[in-house]
Amino acid sequence: MTPITPQLAGKRVELPALPVVSHEEVIAKGKEKADVMKRLVARIVDLTDEQRA
């Protein structure tokens, strides 16, 4: 709970730190998801082609 009185007195209030990941971790996860999506779409196209044949 954040005390209101120090805030009203203009004193710094320590808030809990939020979890943060690096830019590199975000990019790596994005590439991983993009690769899964690419393989998935390619296989769906193959399946529809097989169905037509």
Add this chain to the structure above:
Amino acid sequence: MVIQDHIGFPNLSGRNPLIGPQVSPSYPRFLPLSDAYSLSLRRYAFLAAHELSLDDDALAEGTYAWVSGPTYETPAEGRFLRSVGADVVGMSTIPEVLAAREEGMNVLVLSLVTNFVVIPEKYRSIKGEVAAEVCTCEDHGIHAR
């Protein structure tokens, strides 16, 4: 996520992309959307995921809520979207679905989900917090300003 249905908030509030003159008289004026997402293509998507040995939770199935943006959702809007049946929310995709269905195309939507909507589990009651502190201060003979 394989999209199986959508909620188009702009569609429900007079901002449907298909409002206006018809592109072709052969297009339906009132486009049915009860079967907007191809059942057979959705089956192929899950079959493909199985053949590729993807984790079961890698590919979900759900409802996409289309909002106009450009703001992201407030916690209250996030709770509202969840309560009306949305699984994911985005600012795109559905206009293309409508155009494709108008053209008579079979549609499959694969939506790559990037982040959670911020919906805190608990809410701080600022009113209660201040009331508790003022009460504590007064108990100790201190008057908050």
